[in-house]
Amino acid sequence: MKWSWRIARIAGIDVRVHATFLLLLLFVGLDAHRRYGSVEAGFVGAAWVIVLFVIVLMHEYGHAFAARRYGIGTQDITLLPIGGLARLERMPREPRQELVVAIAGPAVNVVLAALLWAGLHLAGSPPDPTSAGFASQEALVGRRIAERLLAANVILAVFNLIPAFPMDGGRVLRALMAWRTGDFRRATMRAAEIGRALALLLGLVGAFGLGRIVAPNGMLVLVALFVWIAAASEAAAVSEEGELAELPLSRVMQTDVRTLSPDESLARAVEQLLAGFQQDFPVVEHGRVVGVLARRDLIPALKTHGTEAPVRAVMRTDFIVATPEEPIEEALARLKACGCQALPVVRGQTLLGLLTLDNVGEYIMIRAALRGAR
Structure with missing residues (x-):
């Protein structure tokens, strides 16, 4: 992908970061500095984004390892402001295989959330926030970080399972429809239609909010735009493949x-x-x-x-x-x-x-x- 740089190679897969991700770090750091009035707050804000994207990277490796199980390699994983993108050498065409590959990413978040929940449960009740002891304050900070990571994993799992193709939930939906009908191309077109409809709804919510429940959010508009374009692109690609099927x-x-x-x-x-x-x-x-x-x-x-x-x-x-x-x-x-x-x-x-x-x-x-x- 253009405007991206390799920062690591893990398990034989290049990890790349897109230039726009660096802009996101800068934006979050400056916003935290403006709101709290300290340079430390800016660094903490940027560091929190990096922690979240480590979770996103683990999510993408879930897809990559599941695909490797079926002999499908991963060219690279790129970190973008809206999440991660694992570029598989090819998408599985067996519905069962696509179901496993699609569900593997959210499954990683579910496992991480379960481990964090178990750790918080075993740690017992949170320390008294009014305690002056350094150990108590340190334990309280650690617990709050764990709680936020738990919430982040739950949100990532739920959000990615929204049946908006080509997100994970949309691919699960396509796999189930293809499994039932045996027609991969038709299942793709139907999943893409549903994805575009949900992208439109998500874009409207992001632009105008949802009463007192959800405030207007520019990031939702960007995600909706990405889903709309990607769904159309995937449908076009599958349509082209239909033109070429079995052609020598x-x-x-x-x-x-x-x-x-x-x-x-x-x-x-x-x-x-x-x-x-x-x-x-x-x-x-x-x-x-x-x-x-x-x-x-x-x-x-x-x-x-x-x-x-x-x-x-x-x-x-x-x-x-x-x-x-x-x-x-x-x-x-x-x-x-x-x-x-x-x-x-x-x-x-x-x-x-x-x-x-x-x-x-x-x-x-x-x-x-x-x-x-x-």
């Missing part, structure tokens, strides 16, 4: 492919790139695909090696390929998982074509235009 790569792949030889210079690659034919080039030697030279590798290589360096010094040899009979949906999943821009289509080791996201997008647009014409 040979129907969509680019067949007019420019290739490079491993012994050619990078200057030749620059010529091909500037000619506008394509951005990624299969490297072919004796009729076999032996590598891929991607634009993202070519540009940095020009700075360090110049134009006279051979292609073999820069090309990737750990590339993945597809076959012309392979369903597009499967190839696209692998293309997105590796972060590649193009996928050589081969039979044996002979190059037949190239699959790019542009090819797929153009095919979908053409199909949509033809449907409109009919």
Whole structure:
């Protein structure tokens, strides 16, 4: 995700923080300083936000570990002002699997809330707040922090289970509907409709409040906007996948492919790139695909090696390929998982074509235009 930076790698998953999250810390710190009139209050406010987002991170790892159980990796987890986002390599298509993955995040919050409740229960009655003893005051502060963490976990669990797709509750709803009907696409569309309706309601509550129960809240409006856009995006993605279901790569792949030889210079690659034919080039030697030279590798290589360096010094040899009979949906999943821009289509080791996201997008647009014409 753009404007985000990696801050850690835990259990093989990159943890990233978005620039807007830093703005949230600054806003909360300045607001606490304004309200309480001390620098310490500002730092405490910002620290509390960090603690809350550690809980959010644990929530997202719940999703990631549940997905890993089904062989689905997680590209990264990004912390945003409205919460966390775990980018799975692909979403499970089995309703039972999606149900487990979706419920795993809120389940983490439920477990944390139960542990905090048990700890408070075992600690007994809270100390007397009028006591002058340092130990009593310290115990009281610790108890209040635990109570606030307990409340935060309960709120996170309940809020995420609201059936507003694509939030966790919406994914649970889709999984249950798909389980009952056996139609994943229809279940997605129905869940997206419900999600948009709830987003509209949430946005109205955030903008105008709900009498004396809920005051107007800008954060609710932002969450509603996110849910609305994400629900529409997910529905569109599933609709596109329906267009591609069981369609072989040979129907969509680019067949007019420019290739490079491993012994050619990078200057030749620059010529091909500037000619506008394509951005990624299969490297072919004796009729076999032996590598891929991607634009993202070519540009940095020009700075360090110049134009006279051979292609073999820069090309990737750990590339993945597809076959012309392979369903597009499967190839696209692998293309997105590796972060590649193009996928050589081969039979044996002979190059037949190239699959790019542009090819797929153009095919979908053409199909949509033809449907409109009919």
